[in-house]
Amino acid sequence: MTSHAAAIPMDQRRPEPGVEFYTMKLGMWIFLLSEIMFFTSLIGAYVILRFAHPEQWAYPGEVLNVPLTAINTFVLICSSVTMVKAFAALEHDDQKGLQLWLVATILLGSTFVGVQVYEYIHLAADGFIPVAANYSAEGGPLYGSTFYLMTGFHGLHVTIGVFALIGVLIRSMGGHFNSKKVGGVEIMGLYWHFVDLVWIVLFTIVYLV
Amino acid sequence: MSHVATKTDYDLLPFAGEHHEELSFVRKYIFSTDHKTIGKQFLFMSLLFLLLGGTLATVMRWQLGFPGTPLPVDILPETMAPGGIILPEFYNSLVTMHGTFMIFFAIMPLLVGVFGNLLIPLQIGAADMAFPKLNMFSFWLAVPAGFIMLASFFVEGGAAGAGWTSYAPLSTSGEFTGVYLGQQLWLISLFLLGFSSITGAVNYITTIINLRAPGLTWFRLPLTVWALFITAILVLLAMPILAGGLIMLLTDQTLGTTFFKPELGGEPLLWQHLFWYFGHPEVYILILPAMGIVSEVIANGARKPVFGYHSMVFAIAAIALLSWIVWGHHMFMSGMNPRLGMTFMFTTIVIAVPSAIKVFNWLGTLWKGNIHFTTPFLHSVAFVALFIIGGLSGVFMASTPVDIPIHDTYFIVAHIHYVLFGGSLFAIFSGITYWYPKLFGTLMNETWGKIHFIGTFIAYNLAFFPMHGIGLQGMMRRLYDPTLYAYLQPLQPWNVFISYSVFVLFAFQFIFAANFLLSIWKGKKAGPNPWRANSIEWSAPSPPPHGNFERMPVVYRGPYEYSVPGAREDFILQTDPPDSSVAPHHTSASTSH
Numbered sequence: 001m002t003s004h005a006a007a008i009p010m011d012q013r014r015p016e017p018g019v020e021f022y023t024m025k026l027g028m029w030i031f032l033l034s035e036i037m038f039f040t041s042l043i044g045a046y047v048i049l050r051f052a053h054p055e056q057w058a059y060p061g062e063v064l065n066v067p068l069t070a071i072n073t074f075v076l077i078c079s080s081v082t083m084v085k086a087f088a089a090l091e092h093d094d095q096k097g098l099q100l101w102l103v104a105t106i107l108l109g110s111t112f113v114g115v116q117v118y119e120y121i122h123l124a125a126d127g128f129i130p131v132a133a134n135y136s137a138e139g140g141p142l143y144g145s146t147f148y149l150m151t152g153f154h155g156l157h158v159t160i161g162v163f164a165l166i167g168v169l170i171r172s173m174g175g176h177f178n179s180k181k182v183g184g185v186e187i188m189g190l191y192w193h194f195v196d197l198v199w200i201v202l203f204t205i206v207y208l209v
Numbered sequence: 210m211s212h213v214a215t216k217t218d219y220d221l222l223p224f225a226g227e228h229h230e231e232l233s234f235v236r237k238y239i240f241s242t243d244h245k246t247i248g249k250q251f252l253f254m255s256l257l258f259l260l261l262g263g264t265l266a267t268v269m270r271w272q273l274g275f276p277g278t279p280l281p282v283d284i285l286p287e288t289m290a291p292g293g294i295i296l297p298e299f300y301n302s303l304v305t306m307h308g309t310f311m312i313f314f315a316i317m318p319l320l321v322g323v324f325g326n327l328l329i330p331l332q333i334g335a336a337d338m339a340f341p342k343l344n345m346f347s348f349w350l351a352v353p354a355g356f357i358m359l360a361s362f363f364v365e366g367g368a369a370g371a372g373w374t375s376y377a378p379l380s381t382s383g384e385f386t387g388v389y390l391g392q393q394l395w396l397i398s399l400f401l402l403g404f405s406s407i408t409g410a411v412n413y414i415t416t417i418i419n420l421r422a423p424g425l426t427w428f429r430l431p432l433t434v435w436a437l438f439i440t441a442i443l444v445l446l447a448m449p450i451l452a453g454g455l456i457m458l459l460t461d462q463t464l465g466t467t468f469f470k471p472e473l474g475g476e477p478l479l480w481q482h483l484f485w486y487f488g489h490p491e492v493y494i495l496i497l498p499a500m501g502i503v504s505e506v507i508a509n510g511a512r513k514p515v516f517g518y519h520s521m522v523f524a525i526a527a528i529a530l531l532s533w534i535v536w537g538h539h540m541f542m543s544g545m546n547p548r549l550g551m552t553f554m555f556t557t558i559v560i561a562v563p564s565a566i567k568v569f570n571w572l573g574t575l576w577k578g579n580i581h582f583t584t585p586f587l588h589s590v591a592f593v594a595l596f597i598i599g600g601l602s603g604v605f606m607a608s609t610p611v612d613i614p615i616h617d618t619y620f621i622v623a624h625i626h627y628v629l630f631g632g633s634l635f636a637i638f639s640g641i642t643y644w645y646p647k648l649f650g651t652l653m654n655e656t657w658g659k660i661h662f663i664g665t666f667i668a669y670n671l672a673f674f675p676m677h678g679i680g681l682q683g684m685m686r687r688l689y690d691p692t693l694y695a696y697l698q699p700l701q702p703w704n705v706f707i708s709y710s711v712f713v714l715f716a717f718q719f720i721f722a723a724n725f726l727l728s729i730w731k732g733k734k735a736g737p738n739p740w741r742a743n744s745i746e747w748s749a750p751s752p753p754p755h756g757n758f759e760r761m762p763v764v765y766r767g768p769y770e771y772s773v774p775g776a777r778e779d780f781i782l783q784t785d786p787p788d789s790s791v792a793p794h795h796t797s798a799s800t801s802h
Contacts (some may be wrong), residue, residue: 023339027415034407034445041453041486045468045479053474131465141473145466149457 028187032194035157039198042153043205046146056140063128063139064147065119066207072115073203076158079108080196083189093179095172102169102185105192109162116155120148150202157195164188240349242341243755244326247348249648251322252641254348258314258355260722265307267715272300274708276690288367297689298387301370302362304687308373309395312495313402314355316629319637320498321406321444322351325413325437327644331746331753332431334422334762334784339415343408350405354398361394369395372687374488377469377480381461389462396459403448403455410448413441422745424764428522429783431744431768432515435522436501439529440494447490454483481543485536493532496596496628497525499636500567503589505768506639507571509742510586511578512779514769517570524563524570531560541609542616550609557607564600568593579772579779583740584658588639591666595631599624602677617687620680626673638662638721646739646751651732657724664717672710679703741780744768748784 050057060066082104089097123129128139130148168188171177177185232241241247271280272295279293289299326344330337338344361368369392371380383389417438421430430438457468458480467473469480508515515521537545537553545553571593580586602624605611615621638661645653679700684691691697691704738747745762746753762784772779 023415023419026419027340027343027411030414030445031407031411034411034449037446038449038452041450041483045453045457045483048479048482049468049476052476056474130460141467142475145460145468145475149460149466153456 022183024183024187025190028190032190035194035198039153039201042150043201046150046205049142049146053140053142056142058139058143060208063123063126063143064207065122068115068119069203069207072112072119073199075108075115076112076196076199079105079112080193082108083192087182087185087189090177090182090185091179095175098172098177098185099169102165102172106162106165106169109158109165109192113155113158113162116151147206150206154195154199154202157198161188161192161195164191240345242337242345244330244338244341244344245648245753245757247344248323248326250348251318251326251351252648254352254355255315255318255322256722256725258310259316259319260718261359262307262310262315263715263718265303265310267712268295269300269303269307270708270711271295272303272689273691274705276692289362298370299367300689301372301386301687302368302388302391305369305372305375305395306358306362309358309369309399311629312373312491313399314358316495316633316637317406317491318351320495320633321437321440322348322409324433324498324502324640324644325409325441327647328431328433328746329413329416329437330420331647331749331757332434332744332768333417333420333425334745334758334764335416335420336756336758338412339420340412344412347405347408347412350401350408354401354405357394357398357401361391361398364390364394367391374484375458375480376484377458377461377475377477378471380458380480381469381475381477383462393459393462396455396462400452400455400459403452406444407448410441410445413437414445417441422762422764425745425783428519429764429767431501432504432518432521432525433498433501436497436504436525439525440497443490443494443497443529443532447487447494450483451487451491454480454487457483478540478543481540482536485539486533488539489536490529490532492628493528495633497528499592499633499640500525502636502640502643503571503592504567504574505742505744506585506589506643507574507593508769508771509643509740510581510583510589511575512581512771513574513578514767514771515570516573516576517566518767518769520566521570524566527563528560531556531563535560538607538612541612547609554607554609558604561600561604568597568600583642584653584655584662585639585643585740587659587662588635588642591662592632592635592639595627595635595669598674599627599632602627615680617685618680619676619684619686622686623673623676623680626676630673631669635665638665641725643740644746645728645732646735647746647749648752649729649732650735650750650752651728652735652739653728653732654724657720661717661720661724664720665714668710668714668717672707672714675703675707679707738782741778743770743780743783745783748782 058064082101086098086101086105089095089101128144128147130141130144165188168184171184177183238246241250268280271278277294280290280295281293283290283293285293285295285299288296289302290296295303326338329335358368366383366388368388369375369380370386370388371392375392375395379385380392383392386392417430417434457466460466461469461475467475469475469477471477504515504521535553535557537549538557541550541553575590602620605615606621606624641648642653642658645651680686682697682700684697684700692701735751737750739751740747745764748762749757764783765785765787766781766783768783770776770781773781
């Protein structure tokens with residue numbers, strides 16, 4: 001061991017002055033950058049394929065149920081609001097409010113996934129499946145391929161988010177968070193808002209355009 | 210986690226002294242959260258895969274040197290090589306798996322997994338990574354990925370055979386290669402490995418931004434940390450692109466989607482775009498950490514400050530930025546608008562500028578140095594020499610008019626091996642020997658290290674340099690039997706020569722393996738600073754304990770203050786207070802080597 005290290009014990013370390021992010025929050029931001037690239041590859045592939053083969057795409061509303069998904073989009077946006085309310089409650093040390101708003105977020109998120117499953121079942125019953133065949137005049141195989149891949153991976157992200165929210169809820173019931181310990185709730189919020197934001201892009205380009 | 214980091218009191222994880230009671234065997238060696246142990250785990254895993262990749266290469270070279278001759282050791286199953294004669298389908302698997310294992314399971318984990326884990330916390334004065342459990346997770350995700358890839362040899366149809374790039378539509382359906390399950394396992398394995406790399410990259414970037422020791426400003430970071438930081442950004446942003454492509458290819462194979470199937474409206478070229486949009490940054494993921502290691506070792510061996518430290522950092526950043534806008538040069542032969550080809554040609558050749566800055570800075574560092582020819586130094590100088598050759602042959606491929614005749618010949622095989630073996634692998638040998646004390650507390654044997662170096666350097670050049678020539682004369686890569694073509698028959702003596710060189714090259718690696726393993730127990734005790742280097746890790750004991758430093762290091766200077774006039778010794782530790790550098794002070798920190 002060197003004799004001339006300065007006298008700061010390792011367990012009292014603080015970040016460099018000027019570093020505003022605490023480690024977990026920084027980690028989540030960095031992870032979300034990588035998620036942006038993942039959805040970029042899916043959306044980029046969609047855009048390229050659609051420009052190359054416009055004849056395989058149906059007009060909006062011909063195959064997909066736009067009103068139902070519009071309501072579902074509203075549900076997901078509401079869940080972002082309840083997530084914000086949960087974080088606001090925590091900042092005021094309102095434990096009851098935190099748990100209430102977390103439950104609301106979980107319910108709205110589950111509703112979104114439930115409606116998506118319902119939508120998939122109906123589409124599959126109508127013969128809209130991602131299997132290579134010219135299943136209908138309204139859309140070719142690429143339409144189904146890109147639809148299921150993009151919405152499916154978004155749904156997977158929402159599902160993971162719901163389970164993570166349940167984890168945060170359990171920890172909040174154990175008194176894990178307070179107005180000075182907001183880490184888990186705040187980074188969960190970042191993830192949740194990101195997933196909502198991606199859905200707004202997906203809803204626009206998959207359903208409305 | 211035992212506690213959560215909070216916004217108000219910067220409760221950073223983890224601390225030394227937090228979990229330092231005696232850990233059980235499993236917690237200490239298998240499911241460890243200590244970055245050094247995880248680095249060692251990556252080291253042993255990737256060295257095994259390196260050996261496997263090398264073995265596959267020797268089998269390939271047997272077929273190319275002596276086509277149709279039974280293998281001298283006939284242990285392969287009937288489905289691969291009946292009677293020791295390699296089947297064409299198995300040869301395709303060999304080519305694919307040699308590339309896959311070397312790139313994804315040997316070089317990448319060696320550079321990023323081993324040196325990232327070992328060096329980042331030590332060189333920035335941190336006790337551990339920002340997320341130690343995530344770090345453990347990323348290793349234990351890479352292990353199943355490796356086993357899945359390995360298992361694909363033993364499934365029906367054999368391992369993937371569409372090349373390491375798995376070009377569609379060759380890879381979309383087994384009807385072209387005869388491989389169904391093997392190709393799918395290839396995709397699943399790489400997806401897991403990509404996830405592992407992304408979690409690792411999140412950890413590295415967070416650690417470097419938030420856990421630097423007081424006084425360690427960005428421009429006092431060792432170049433290795435800079436290189437690993439920028440590499441981690443490339444991994445973070447490139448791997449998800451590959452993941453998207455892998456999923457599309459997997460659903461094409463299993464669920465009947467049609468992304469890459471031209472007969473159903475898909476676009477095979479889309480795979481090439483997605484693959485190379487990931488794949489070209491990947492090329493730099495495989496060389497930037499090597500450049501960082503070499504910068505450090507060359508400065509240490511020449512006992513001089515790195516020439517042009519700031520320009521080295523900016524060159525790394527420039528290479529990383531440019532790597533995103535050059536992917537099209539891999540697709541010159543796939544059909545491209547000539548104007549687009551011109552754009553990609555220009556951006557690709559521009560990468561030569563920051564690369565040349567780095568090369569000249571290494572030469573500037575060596576210039577008039579007081580050179581110590583240690584084994585790590587020799588490997589690093591070999592890196593510079595071979596990287597120059599590999600970089601120059603890269604300019605040939607970057608230029609569309611030259612690329613068109615030589616693409617997909619052995620010229621490109623020579624190029625990739627000059628940058629990946631001559632470049633990355635020599636830097637890895639250099640890095641392992643140099644930081645061996647921080648891994649095991651001992652030094653590797655210098656004599657055997659030099660014998661390994663000389664043998665490897667000579668056999669390597671004999672093996673790969675002639676490939677330029679046979680490539681220019683038209684020998685295609687991924688070719689099963691060159692003697693089937695009349696115009697290649699005169700080249701067959703060269704193929705025999707290359708094969709013998711590869712066998713010698715392979716044999717010399719066992720010297721490294723033996724030296725590496727035996728030195729753990731028999732090596733000379735290293736002491737904290739055997740190379741008399743400056744950066745923070747050399748102020749910790751060898752090997753550092755869990756938590757690395759007893760007290761948090763405070764940094765007063767840059768990492769390359771070698772041979773400062775007036776200083777008592779020719780190096781000054783980054784943690785030495787300003788007034789101590791001229792005082793007779795280094796009794797505990799310096800030992801001879």
